Every structure is written in C-alpha cells, then in structure tokens.
Amino acid sequence: MRVAVVTESFLPQVNGVTHSVLRVLEHLRDNGHEAIVLAPSAGGRAPARYAGFPVVHLPSVAMPGYASFRVATTPQWLIERELSAFAPDVVHLAAPFAMGQRALAAARRLDLPTVAIYQTEIPTYAARYGLPQAEPLLWKWVRNVHQLATMTLAPSRAARKQLIDIGVRRVGLWGRGVDSVRFHPAKRDKAFRRRYARRGEMLIGYVGRLAPEKQVDDLEVLADLPGTRTVIIGEGPRRAELEQILPHAVFLGQRTGDELPRALASMDLFVHPGELETFCQSIQEAQASGVPTIAPARGGPIDLIDPSRTGWLYSPGDLAGMRAHVRDLLGDDRKRANFGAAARAAVEHRTWPYMCDRLLGHYAEAIAEHRAQRASLPF
Structure with a gap:
C-alpha cells in the first residue's frame, strides 16, 4: 500500500499528533508499505526522512504566542503536485484543519480516498486562548473539513459523538496504542x-x-x-x-x-x-x-x-x-x-502494532468505499 501522510504537526514539535504519526510511519515501514510525509517546515529543524520515508517540508509560519507550533501556509496546488507525483492508494490526514483542508480538497481533485484522523478540539481551544466568539465558526469549519474525507476516525466515543452531533458523516473509531514494553x-x-x-x-x-x-x-x-x-x-x-x-x-x-x-x-x-x-x-x-x-x-x-x-x-x-x-x-x-x-x-495488550493493523483495515475500508462511490456515479 502507498500512503501519503499529511500532518498539521511534525518533528521537532512533540505532541499527540506527532507521536501518532511517527508510530504509524514505523508500522508502515515494518510491514513493507510505502509512504511520504507532508508536514509544515520548521526553520530547517525538521528531519528530511523518517522511518526511511521522505518528509516534504511545506511553507509555514509560527503560531502567535506559541512559536514552536507551526501553521502551514502551503497553497493547494503545491499539495496537489506532491500527491500526484507520489500517487498514493490512500491519503492519511492527521488532525486536519488548515493545511489538512487544502490537502483534502487536493485529494478530491485527484480522486483519491482519504482517511481523516480527528485529534484536536481546536474550536474549544479558541475560548481558552481568548477568542470565544470564534468557537461556533470553527466548529462549522471542522464539519466542512471532515465532510471532504472518505472516512473520519475519532479517538474516543465522546469525540465520535461530538463530530456526529455537528453533522459529520462516516465517523469511525480508532484509538491509540501504547508501548507497554517501554512503559512498564x-x-x-x-x-x-x-x-x-x-x-x-x-x-x-x-x-x-x-x-x-x-x-x-x-x-x-x-x-x-x-x-x-x-x-x-x-x-x-x-x-x-x-x-x-x-x-x-x-x-x-x-x-x-x-x-x-x-x-x-x-x-x-x-x-x-x-x-x-x-x-x-x-x-x-x-x-x-x-x-x-x-x-x-x-x-x-x-x-x-x-x-x-x-x-x-x-x-x-x-x-x-x-x-x-x-x-x-x-x-x-x-x-x-x-x-x-x-x-x-x-x-498492556493495546500495542501500537495492534492499533496500526486496525488502521490499515480502515484504509482498506476507505479505498473500497471510494471505489463504490465512483461506481455509483451516473457517468
């Protein structure tokens, strides 16, 4: 399988999104798959490769008040060019929001199946950062972004209900693994x-x-x-x-x-x-x-x-x-x-290999769903 991973956050930024992406890339490598990573640039500090896969650094700016967090400013045409060159079987979008929205639009233009991983409750964050008036608009943005995906995966039952309640369709569940050897x-x-x-x-x-x-x-x-x-x-x-x-x-x-x-x-x-x-x-x-x-x-x-x-x-x-x-x-x-x-x-049984195998199953479901949608078109 060829997987294009588009992530809003990557090394050297360490957080839940980055952590999950790294474990997925390692699993893809260990099981003989091919991948490419599209991630925000980080002033020359981001790696050129991870797990043997190339990392494409996309233009980004630092978030005001949180300099270590980068927001990609990449135009859709550039993402579309990278995806077209790699020709993935499926596009994995980690916590899609800004760059993720453009990547989803690019994947749709290229007729590629997409799996969006919901991970960050950004609209509610807005209130914590002094912008409560933005929260309703941001929830609409989240809904519209995830509606572009073939499939959305929420990390918990509460998050899944949250997405369904705002009108997102096709929402499944995918939790996270834990290294029960490392953490013991x-x-x-x-x-x-x-x-x-x-x-x-x-x-x-x-x-x-x-x-x-x-x-x-x-x-x-x-x-x-x-x-x-x-x-x-x-x-x-x-x-x-x-x-x-x-x-x-x-x-x-x-x-x-x-x-x-x-x-x-x-x-x-x-x-x-x-x-x-x-x-x-x-x-x-x-x-x-x-x-x-x-x-x-x-x-x-x-x-x-x-x-x-x-x-x-x-x-x-x-x-x-x-x-x-x-x-x-x-x-x-x-x-x-x-x-x-x-x-x-x-x-202790909830290992990353176990959870990533389940993710590969979701990839296959998204690919099949995408093919079924194409077959149902009247032209």
Whole structure:
C-alpha cells in the first residue's frame, strides 16, 4: 500500500499528533508499505526522512504566542503536485484543519480516498486562548473539513459523538496504542525518587504541554497536601507562569527516550486536569507504567479510566472532587497498588502494532468505499 501522510504537526514539535504519526510511519515501514510525509517546515529543524520515508517540508509560519507550533501556509496546488507525483492508494490526514483542508480538497481533485484522523478540539481551544466568539465558526469549519474525507476516525466515543452531533458523516473509531514494553512498572527508578522525594514524599505526576487548554494550574489545589510533591513534565508557552502559580512543584521540562518511562513509573499517582482531551495518550502511558490515573469525566479519559478500578474520574471543574480522589489513593497503599496493577492489565495488550493493523483495515475500508462511490456515479 502507498500512503501519503499529511500532518498539521511534525518533528521537532512533540505532541499527540506527532507521536501518532511517527508510530504509524514505523508500522508502515515494518510491514513493507510505502509512504511520504507532508508536514509544515520548521526553520530547517525538521528531519528530511523518517522511518526511511521522505518528509516534504511545506511553507509555514509560527503560531502567535506559541512559536514552536507551526501553521502551514502551503497553497493547494503545491499539495496537489506532491500527491500526484507520489500517487498514493490512500491519503492519511492527521488532525486536519488548515493545511489538512487544502490537502483534502487536493485529494478530491485527484480522486483519491482519504482517511481523516480527528485529534484536536481546536474550536474549544479558541475560548481558552481568548477568542470565544470564534468557537461556533470553527466548529462549522471542522464539519466542512471532515465532510471532504472518505472516512473520519475519532479517538474516543465522546469525540465520535461530538463530530456526529455537528453533522459529520462516516465517523469511525480508532484509538491509540501504547508501548507497554517501554512503559512498564519495572522502570520505577530509586534514583529518581531519591532526587525528587528526598523525604519520602508521594509523587503526583503530570505529563503534557504547558498550554492554557491543559489547565495545569488546577493542580494548585493539591499543593498543600502533606507529604506530597507534584512533578510536571513538559514544555509550552505557560511554563514561566505555571512556575509562579505552582512554586512547590518540580518542573522537569520535556523528557524523551528512557527518561520519560522512568519518570512515569516512579510516580505514585498521575493527574491530568485538561478537559479538552479527545484521547490523552499520557494517561495510557501512565497506566502501562502501573500508575493509577485521575482526570475529568470528559472526552477521551472516559474511555481510558475505569472508575474505582484503574483510577478516578471527577466532574469537570470539580477541583474539590479531584483533590478528594488524590487523597483517597495516596492514603491507601493497598488500593493504590491494586489500581495500578489493574491499569497496567487494561492497556498492556493495546500495542501500537495492534492499533496500526486496525488502521490499515480502515484504509482498506476507505479505498473500497471510494471505489463504490465512483461506481455509483451516473457517468
């Protein structure tokens, strides 16, 4: 199979969209498929190839207030030229919005089947970035973009319902895999705990971007819990501000390679306060590390956390409820250990190869659907 991957985000930007794209490319390579990547340029910092596949850098500009995030300014004709030259069997669009819309229009002109991966709740982000009046218009844009696709895949049941409710048709489900070898309870690191829990503190962890939509400042309600320390992993435009809001937390910045799984497995509890997660990969990684998780009962975490078994969900905005769940698990070693073991068991089979095989099945469905649509045309 020949797959053209068009992504709104790619290396060196590290986020959920990039992470998923990298795992898909690795799976395509490992199974003998061909691929090309169309991604925003990054001032010469993006790789020329990944997993053996060429990466085409498309013109882009930095997003105001978030310089590390690039927005492609590529005209449709240029995308059309690249797709035509590669001649893919299917076009994979990762979190299509701006460049993705133009890529979908280009694919339609070239009569190519397309699979759009919905991943980011951009319209609701607008309110968090001070533009609430733009939200209704952006939801219309999302609907119109995804209506161009042969098939849309949502990462969770909540996200799928959200898309269907705004009028998107042909919406399936495709979650995300987790590397249950890389993320493993055995990675718990005594040296990490000696460094960040010198007095035997319980470590409360967070991993993710430090941006407004992640609501990391909600963790302030945990600051006065005795015998605890909050460890925050990630980078983003709010880091300096959050260091002022959470002076007792430890900010470790971005962690990759072996450092991230060691840090996650060394946590006693994982809390992700963001309410706009369509999936939340860091929850899966914490679970694979044997760490109980706590998150708002909205979006992707609803599918990932089994309350009273692998962690707790709290009503969005109920920070007293979040705090109570944290106290509950930190105060009961046996319950916390049982929750952690159950969390690990719930996700260890959900590997990236398994999930990417399912994605290849969706590609085949989209190709078949596209052929059926062509066959039904009166000319």
